[in-house]
Amino acid sequence: IALEPAEKRQQLARECGATAIIDPLLDPVSEIKNLTGGEGVDVVIESAGLEKTALLAGLIAHRTGRIMVMGVFEKPVLFHFTDLVYGEKTVMGSMGGYGVFDEAIRMMAEGKFKGEPLITGKIGLDDIVRKGFNALIHAKETHVKILVVPD
Template sequence: MKAAHIYGARDIRVENIEIPELQPGTVKVKVEFAGICGSDMHEYLAGIYPIRKQPVLGHEFSGVVTEVGEGVEGIMVGDKVAVEPLIPCGHCKNCKRGMSNLCTQSQGYGYSFSGGFAEYAVARAENVFVLPQNMSLELGALVEPTAVAVHAVRQSQLNLGDSVAILGAGPIGLLLLQAVKAAGAGRIFVVEVSEERRDKALELGATHVINPVTTDAVQLINEMTDGGVDVAYDAAGVQATFESGIMIVRPGGEFKIVSLWEKPVNFNPSIIVKTEAKISGSYAYNNLFPEVINLLASGAINGNAVITSMIALDDIVEKGFEQLTKDRKQCKILVNMSL
């Protein structure tokens, strides 16, 4: 089968490899759609993560079941499915505390095991979720990033009617926007340099969009909220958004960091000392796939709105990774294995 291998920074190659073997308790999936994630981009631009144990990328993917291993129940050949990539150990302290996303021995598809940028994938049955008949496989590939956004909102101190700022309107930012709206946020400010992404944010329910290149977002948000939003979410991961985030939350508010970072940031802790605001992180998700599938299938979160391109696996570098480095109009690019 064909699969996309990463060998280092800006070195991804589509090569022919053996199809993973079906094992007892596992399911073989013919991959139909797989999304390029921000974390994939970090590896492409900055180099391979230490956690990577094999080269086949892709952890946001959906497909159709072609084989079912011995002992598997509730999943049948022909089922449309989404695959959850996280494989917690179930035994460490964090797993026992109910925080499997923070498992100290975690593995994952697309990192420890062959991922979704391949024609076929084999996954544990407990990582395979059957999609409703009315839900497309394209949306199935959006379950993983949507779970990231929903988890971040659930982990934050957002309450019904609260004001929110979202810094960055890429895929996670736009999914965060819809998640906070579904959770009952009041005013929603989106700060984004791309005009196309600002327009999309308005379409999806932002009450205010701000171009930080032409407008002082910190001053404007603080003026409009009389001292800052209740919760700000960073979905960009750069120095400018970090600086803005800590300056636009009200005293006692929360700055929730959802993005991954390629570089450290400079930070004066006195800003937080003087406001008693919180800086907190959000990593992946925890047992959320069933709920997120329902949100996407029902249209409560519009996953289709963040998809901007469909490309073939053979074009994953030039029309995928390279395109995302230079075209701010792009949001979520899906690899369509049928192209």
């Protein structure tokens, strides 16, 4: 299940294997509860780094579910810790830690995950700021990952 408001990024999620795409601007909690028989999801990966997605992660994880926070937040956010305690949910942070890249490479080699659609641009080293960071900041609807190719 992928939550994404931008149409282009929704299509990328489908290409990467998402079987259900939900617009988080509508009613994602109800949609996810419907898809999961009212249970919620086993694992939530929060990668947007927004307060509303952090709160949403807690709401859509099922009892004893896991929440992996990978998004980088610009400022402190509120979180419903009571729900975390009563739901016996686990929250972990990750910057792509130990073993993650090996696992991702293995999954791609076995055809279980298609990473190519996520590369929405290629740039040289000299363009990292102008065409890389600026594109990722100002064109979030169209860019996911920009590959830097050494000159």
